[in-house]
Amino acid sequence: MDGRLFSFIAASISAVVWSSLPALAILAIILTLAILLWCLTTRNSTLATIKSFVFCFLLGIFWMASVGHWQQTWQLQENDFKQGVWVTGKVKSLIDDKNSTRFNLIISRVDDRELTKDKLIRVSWARPKWPVKQGQVVQLWVKLKPPHGLANQGGFHYQQWLFSQAIMATGYVKAHENNALLVSNVTVRQRLLDSLIELELTTMPWIAALSLGHRGLLSPDDWSLVQRTGIAHLIAISGLHLALVASLCYLFIASALLFCYRVLIKTQNANFYFISVLITLVATLGYAYLAGLGLPALRAWLMLALTACLLLSRIHWRFKRILLISVGAFIVLFPLSLFGQSFWLSFGAVLIIGFVFWRWPVKHQGFSIKGWFAGMCRLQLALSLLMLPLVAWQFSFISVAAPVINLLAVPIVTLVIVPLCLLAVVVMLLSLPYWPQLMMLIDWGLQFLIEKLNIMGAWPEAAYSIQSIPAFVWLCFSIATLAVLLPRGLVSRGWPVVFCLPLLTYALTPNPRDWQINVLDVGQGLSVVLIKNNQALVYDVGAAYPSGFNMADTVLVPFLRGKGLGQVEVLFISHFDNDHSGSLPMLREKIAIKHVYTTNDVCRQGQQLSWQGLTILALWPDEPQLYNDNNGSCVLKITDGSYSVLLPGDIDATIEAKLVSRYASALQSNVLIAPHHGSNTSSSLAFIQKVMPQQVIFSQGFMNRWGFPKEAVVERYLQVSPKMYRTSDHGQVQITIDSGSVDVRTFRQNIYPYWYAN
Template identity: 50%
Template sequence: MASVGHWQYYLQLSSEQTSQPVQIIGKVSSLVIAEQNIRFNLNVTQLDGQHLIFSKTFRLSWRDPAWKIQQGQQVKLLVKVKPPHGLANEAGFNYQQWLFSEGIIATGYVKPHVDNQLINDAKTIRQSLLNQMLAFELPHSSWLAALTFGYRGLLQPEDWHLVQKTGVAHLIAISGLHLALVASLSYVLIAWMGGGLISRFYSLHYLNLHYIAILLTLFSTLTYSALAGFGLPTLRAWLMLLLFSTFFLRNKNLGAKSLILLSLTGFVVLFPLSIFGLSFWLSFSAVIIIGFVFWRWPVKKGGFSLRALLSGMIKVQLCLTVLMLPLVAWQFSYISIVSPVVNLIAVPIVTMLLVPLCLMAVICLAIKPDWALELFFLANLMVSYGLKFLDFALKLDAAYFNLPALPPAVWFLVFLFVLCSCLPSFWLNKKYLWILLLPLVSHVITPQTHTWQIDILDVGQGVAVLISKNNRVIIYDVGASYPSGFNMADSVLLPILQARGLSKVDLVFISHGDNDHAGSLPQLLKGIQVTQVLTNQDNCQQGLDIVWQGLSIKGLWPDNALKYNDNNGSCVIKVSDTYHSILLPGDIDQSIEKQLLDLHPEQLQTDILLAPHHGSNTSSSIDFIHGVSPEYVIFSQGFMNRWRFPRQEVIDRYQRYNPLLFATSRSGQISFFVEYNSAAPITVKTFRNDIYPYWYAN
């Protein structure tokens, strides 16, 4: 892995290649459906005229493409890219780690240019089949695309919420479960057809039908993996099938434990970066748990019986749910109560009926499109009833409940408790196992503390600040929302509040109406209860004076927001206890800074300053910096943003007074821990250096 790490760093682009547009030639590797505002992966083979020995994967967006981008096309594009980077906060999706696990070494966008051209319009078979299926315009084509081709780009956030909270997310993407089904069907059909053929011709009797069926099954499942775009979950299952078949054909006995270990080893060697993705751990954990179930409760030999089959399915599903619970709760901070029952019904229907139906429809696309339409229509009807069932399950009382984020060690002890409860007694005295749950109970009970916490969140080019005390919270600004639907409330604020076990926000201050400060407010109000919102148009103005849990919140500006432009009408507040404080000035410029110095010369002095206007050169005058005299200064801005915030001149001005400087683009979330009404020094932690300081995520 050390070698892999050095290799990945070697493949990174140079600073020259990320500081200016570059011309690239490559092949589109992603399925693409949309015709505007598209996002796709490109395997780059030529960079600025230089042929690459090893191709590099770029993830690009293109607002108004000059032609319809499709998987398999070879293109020549002028792009502006930057190193892989993502928001770095204590909760929410770690995009940067995901990019690394996928081997993506740059992200960026396509620039309009006369030299952009489509070199080769050859589409992949997978893209062509998907296009044919979508042309039928079925109501649930987004679900059929996920089930049939592993393409999930058409699913909406509410769709993901539905399948995640009911515990069936693993069914909507082509995975090992689907490949096992295809393998079984292929083997049975080949053996049945081959047996009929061989029995009629004496000259073929020397053939080993068993071996032929296994080899052809390997080929058919590899074809199915190609249909899924060679997704890693499918490749993991195919690798296990290949190992099993190889040892079986060579008459070598391979136990379940050896098969899992060899598959694990082979997959890490072939796809080493995949271990940094959660899918790897979830997949192998599930396989190991299934192996454990059959070891602990072996299937009794005997003839087939429906009762035995149902009993085995229930046993496996319950054990999977219970033993995977600590891992799922640790990673996703929720527990689905309806998941075991929903999976017990959904798994056989999806794998035994819906997926085979979709596969037959795909085969018919190439032979008889009219038949394909009928089959997809039937599959669409099944999906429709399935979604109604999932909606019903999700609306049940206590269908799922959210959990606060707990340390991995706590969930490991919970897992030990569940595992030991399932094991035979041996020397264990199970009545003492409850001791393993004590850390869980102690973390659920939230103590009152004498510390208040300030978190400047990493929301890209924007601002969002949490101030919390005794399991209650207030928010200053909420970050941006974008036309694509991506917003900082859903991706940053709400995950953090959920991870901390908070169900209510006391106060939300909106400095001004710019998108990067207020854009995510509607999504925040939809996702959590907010007691009061104060904006610069109403209560968040000069003269505001609130006491919140002993902390003083004072409004220093504006006197009247309507007299100024958006930035200069920003609500400026100071939050303090007896000894320590933070000043939050929004996007004011130097003219307002001067007025603040005249109005509140002493109140401006603070320990922590959020730099005005993200570090723009129009703000942070020398007089203002001197008047505030901060010990810590934070720039909240986007990575490699187009305005080059914070400007070097601004940094130079701050450095004259030697405060500690932080930037969210470099440090991620920055957290300050302050002892309430105490002169004790402030403790500072940053996400990238202290909370999650792993090389593959930074």
């Protein structure tokens, strides 16, 4: 049974590395083969085993491919994205922000069309007509887009996250007098959150996370603290908290029933053990509801339910089978969760805990503080060490202080803070008068804990951002670590060294002699990063928005750190429009910048700089104060003598004509960043013919309101027949130049070409 489960799971997990879905015709062939294998009979036990393994493998492929095709079939119609539409649905998200509201909506109707299956969309509403709350049924006028996200190395894969959450569209609510609240019902979770917010406690965001699983109130500084100290698992209601609640609930119910039996009733007419376990399951399901029935909580509850069934039926399964059945069941019930990070982090942690208890089994010799503390240290160190490759691969970040910090934080949070939070929520639900005082006590305790965490997290060596390293290298390192921890004699001691070689080789690779042009996907804006000799030159930094969302935190800093770059040596700002310079203050806060050049100083016509062996020529402006922001853009040509890139900012055709008149054929460049994102006021034919680019890159937003790049602009470039790339379609565009050879790669087609992320 275990082998067949493993075969099904392995086949399902393979969907993570598919570049495209198998065609429906291929699916029919796979299903036919699976049915034929099922019907095939053989008396040879080896052949029968192979047959069952292959059958389960084909079943896994068929299941995940079918899920992918279902998701594509259930998408909204194309016309729903071309114009505003009326949607009717139920608010799914907890809402906490009164100024700018973003929430998930389960819609059942689009315009006059009743949907055969409810769909989940994610929308923002800048100025809502009424306080939006979870549970309300609303009718809204919305502008939608298909699921899409910025696509860059080192950045968060938003489109993949949307897919893993089964979100079919994103967009915003448009102001309209007919936007209406149809049903004003509010969920219990929303009422609890509103009551918490009214208290205005110092640590209210942390209490909301621990009590209700709502982490939307945590600030960027809070998240930075969580990352540096490695306590993310403590503020997510999942296995650790659910196990604690189950233990406390079982002890309370069992003790109460035992008291009733011995003192009040004095006769046993029921199976108290069965009743205690059943009530515990119901109580923990209620706790999972408080967490919003999120996937981590559901995973933990399903494993708890499976364990309870085994205990009640007195069936003994080994840990391996319990884990395989849990993973298999979750793939069947929630197949899209395979494409989210939490699936791998959760089951990775469970697997490591199982390994620790197998490697160092608990000896039943009575309880001792020394033994308990030794076990906690061993478990925490093993978790930190064995989870390191997975965390480093996913986040390019390592918290060195996490093992020590968790030894202190885990007991305090799980044994003190979480039980108090649970008690406070129960008191709130029962409308008893003392819950504010209880929340204040929790607030005081959390203030003390966060103060200590800030002290430990402020240690300069507490955490490191590391270079992005391929998954295969981290997999080899994981195998090496596991081999070291295995009992002596199981594997040769030489194998860990062998499996560490890829990481050592990767770390000791000499500095490349090539240089690289990276046009980042920053939506409707521009940011270009040139890399040579492990140094970075940046041209423009993208936009920042009133909500706090900005391209420095979202794109630039993760990209630079993923490349192992701790500073920006040279930064050029073409002009001061938000979409080119808005993220500059945020970038300054997060990373060191040695030199910043603008049209106010160095970037003037005729200036020339040398950087890492490259020549930087400033072609424009002559007198920036004579022009508007766009036409006063800093225009640069950067070349190594044989290969060059032209960065024209947002100039229009009038400035292009001046450049053609002044420089003529000297404008010729291999790569051209299309002026003004592909606006029809730019990219004149005369300019294009003088530049004669081999690659043209449009940096523009997905389905942007201006329709960039304009069709007329694209047609003009086609007359010169260059290869054209759009960051909205291709994501980050990376051009590597090495001794005359040129390699062009795009994020969506080459770097991260997986079907569920594109």
